Amino acid sequence: QEASPQASQTQAAKKPNIVIIGTGGTIAGAGASSVNTGDYDSAKVAVEKIIAAVPEMKEVANVKGEQIFQIGSESYNDERMLKLAKRISELVKQPDVDAVMVTHGTDTIEETSYLLNLTLKTDKPVVIIGAMRPGTALSADGPLNLYNAAVVAASPESKGKGVLVVMNDEIHSARDVTKSNALKVETFKSLYGPLGVVVESKPYYYRLPARPHTTATEFDIDQITALPKVDVFYAHTSMDPTILKAITSNGSKALIYGGTGNGSVADYMEEPLKEVRKSGVIVVRATRTGSGQVVRNGEEKDDENDWIVTADQSPQKARLLTSLALTKTQDTKEIEKILYKY
Numbered sequence: 001q002e003a004s005p006q007a008s009q010t011q012a013a014k015k016p017n018i019v020i021i022g023t024g025g026t027i028a029g030a031g032a033s034s035v036n037t038g039d040y041d042s043a044k045v046a047v048e049k050i051i052a053a054v055p056e057m058k059e060v061a062n063v064k065g066e067q068i069f070q071i072g073s074e075s076y077n078d079e080r081m082l083k084l085a086k087r088i089s090e091l092v093k094q095p096d097v098d099a100v101m102v103t104h105g106t107d108t109i110e111e112t113s114y115l116l117n118l119t120l121k122t123d124k125p126v127v128i129i130g131a132m133r134p135g136t137a138l139s140a141d142g143p144l145n146l147y148n149a150a151v152v153a154a155s156p157e158s159k160g161k162g163v164l165v166v167m168n169d170e171i172h173s174a175r176d177v178t179k180s181n182a183l184k185v186e187t188f189k190s191l192y193g194p195l196g197v198v199v200e201s202k203p204y205y206y207r208l209p210a211r212p213h214t215t216a217t218e219f220d221i222d223q224i225t226a227l228p229k230v231d232v233f234y235a236h237t238s239m240d241p242t243i244l245k246a247i248t249s250n251g252s253k254a255l256i257y258g259g260t261g262n263g264s265v266a267d268y269m270e271e272p273l274k275e276v277r278k279s280g281v282i283v284v285r286a287t288r289t290g291s292g293q294v295v296r297n298g299e300e301k302d303d304e305n306d307w308i309v310t311a312d313q314s315p316q317k318a319r320l321l322t323s324l325a326l327t328k329t330q331d332t333k334e335i336e337k338i339l340y341k342y
Ligand SMILES: NC(=O)CC[C@H](N)C(=O)O
Pocket: 024, 025, 026, 027, 042, 071, 072, 073, 074, 104, 105, 106, 107, 108, 130, 131, 132, 133
């Protein structure tokens, strides 16, 4: 028996309204054949088509697509990130929008989502998803990731938990998540484990983010028009100190030195790095190891050189947070406090 139009209207009214913003990536990718899992063009398929491929989402929410760009996420820059963040901020202010999802390339999900987590002023669920295999491939992961993300975004339990990244049946906090493998579908890992999992159309949370996010931060996306320029230098054996010279005259306000081990600085890089600081650029020591806090004055003379250290953030996450910090203060001690707070 068909439901009456009124009955189906009431059904629709009970379901949350979710806007899905399409930005590109492999979830919007297409390969030449079904066995191409790593050889394909990303950012090809429109978000409406991606949504149409998962009609099961209609059971959980009223979903609507919106294409903001069609790019591989390696091509994000501050301008694009701000455009996306500002659009989400507009949407979450609408009373008829209950949650926002973003389909995103996986390369830089960890950066965009961290920026959103630090700057959006909302308790509504904001869920970012991608895929490791294009929709044309056998065992494509995008459709289930999309469905699971809708389940998470539609759940009242997901409110107030910060920006979430849902991939491979896991719910991650934007603060901690990182892409750990170039190909595998289980690439997304969080240093301290995921917040929860999605099982049979239900989210199950097991932990909460401890660091302030969204409504509890001092950063408001609506007040930010540009991000101060911050660059990253990746340390290795036999570095070329002249590369650091470029940082003193390219408009950078800070340099994240992705040091070996505990943010260590090679003996022959000390002078060039001191010069960077003397030129006015803030020097932040981070670690290239992927985890662990950098210890102030541990192996380096931070007090003497007026260098600062990150907590456990990767150089790329520290870059975004330092840039946000610079919108508030130029004081190195204050910036370091911010790096340890979020
Ligand atoms: N799996 C992916 O999404 C990678 C595709 C592309 N490099 C991107 O990040 O958009």
